[in-house]
Amino acid sequence: MTVALELQGVSCTFAARGDPGQRYTAxxxxxxAIGAGEFVSVVGPTGCGKSTLLNVGAGLLAPSTGSxxxxxxxxxxxxxxxxxxFQAESLMPWRTALGNxxxxxxxxxxxxxxxxxxxxxxxxxxxxxxxxxxxxxQLSGGMRKRVCLAQTLVLDPDIILMDEPFSALDIQTRQLxxxxxxxxxxxxxxxxxxxxxxxDEAIAMSDRVVVMSxxxxxxxxxxxxxxxxxxxxxxxxxxxxxxxxLHQAIWSVLREEVLKGYRQQLQTA
Numbered sequence: 001m002t003v004a005l006e007l008q009g010v011s012c013t014f015a016a017r018g019d020p021g022q023r024y025t026a027x028x029x030x031x032x033a034i035g036a037g038e039f040v041s042v043v044g045p046t047g048c049g050k051s052t053l054l055n056v057g058a059g060l061l062a063p064s065t066g067s068x069x070x071x072x073x074x075x076x077x078x079x080x081x082x083x084x085x086f087q088a089e090s091l092m093p094w095r096t097a098l099g100n101x102x103x104x105x106x107x108x109x110x111x112x113x114x115x116x117x118x119x120x121x122x123x124x125x126x127x128x129x130x131x132x133x134x135x136x137x138q139l140s141g142g143m144r145k146r147v148c149l150a151q152t153l154v155l156d157p158d159i160i161l162m163d164e165p166f167s168a169l170d171i172q173t174r175q176l177x178x179x180x181x182x183x184x185x186x187x188x189x190x191x192x193x194x195x196x197x198x199x200d201e202a203i204a205m206s207d208r209v210v211v212m213s214x215x216x217x218x219x220x221x222x223x224x225x226x227x228x229x230x231x232x233x234x235x236x237x238x239x240x241x242x243x244x245x246l247h248q249a250i251w252s253v254l255r256e257e258v259l260k261g262y263r264q265q266l267q268t269a
Contacts, residue, residue, distance in 0.1 A: 011065045012056065042137040
């Protein structure tokens with residue numbers, strides 16, 4: 001399998017808040033490879049550096065040590081082969097749904113007519129064909145997330161980076177969005193690095209689940225292959241015996257790290 005994104009020996013160290021003389025290591029000596037067409041989720045306690053790894057993969061953050069490669073090429077600056085869907089909504093309130101989806105194409109220099117046609121096509125794909133002229137404040141939370149998804153995928157990135165994209169949604173809307181993402185991913189089979197706190201979500205959607213330890217110096221402590229057939233319905237698959245086996249196996253590794261992270265938060269508070 002072609003490796004789409006590879007992190008080798010990646011560590012990220014920052015100045016501690018309130019004391020520039022102190023250093024804080026968010027992630028340490030992380031090795032992670034995502035194959036072309038592979039859906040990989042990363043789970044771990046709050047504050048373990050999951051989003052830091054995503055920013056490194058996007059080229060928004062240079063690692064303190066280690067290297068990053070995209071399709072075999074050393075990453076220098078922004079990863080032009082990656083699309084990033086943030087946890088917070090990235091919609092511009094003064095643009096319509098269509099205008100937001102078109103924005104990246106326009107900034108890239110695509111002809112206006114071509115950008116509009118592609119924007120309309122992607123709004124149709126995410127089920128918002130009749131809402132092109134609506135502004136973000138006129139859309140529900142789930143609809144806004146669909147616009148964000150179209151905004152990311154319209155650029156046809158080879159690598160899709162997603163930072164807890166559905167965490168703010170209610171459970172029913174979240175499951176709908178998860179199934180829609182899987183359907184779109186199945187059609188294109190791009191590499192996905194998906195960050196989530198939700199172990200159920202990680203197992204239901206992924207080919208592989210990577211577990212991070214609590215920080216500081218968070219590192220990979222486990223990798224689990226999700227050997228369940230596709231296509232999947234994220235609600236129905238959670239009731240299968242194999243899902244429950246995987247959940248138990250991953251939670252046995254993750255549980256103590258979650259408790260450790262929680263104790264650290266209490267001490268900080």
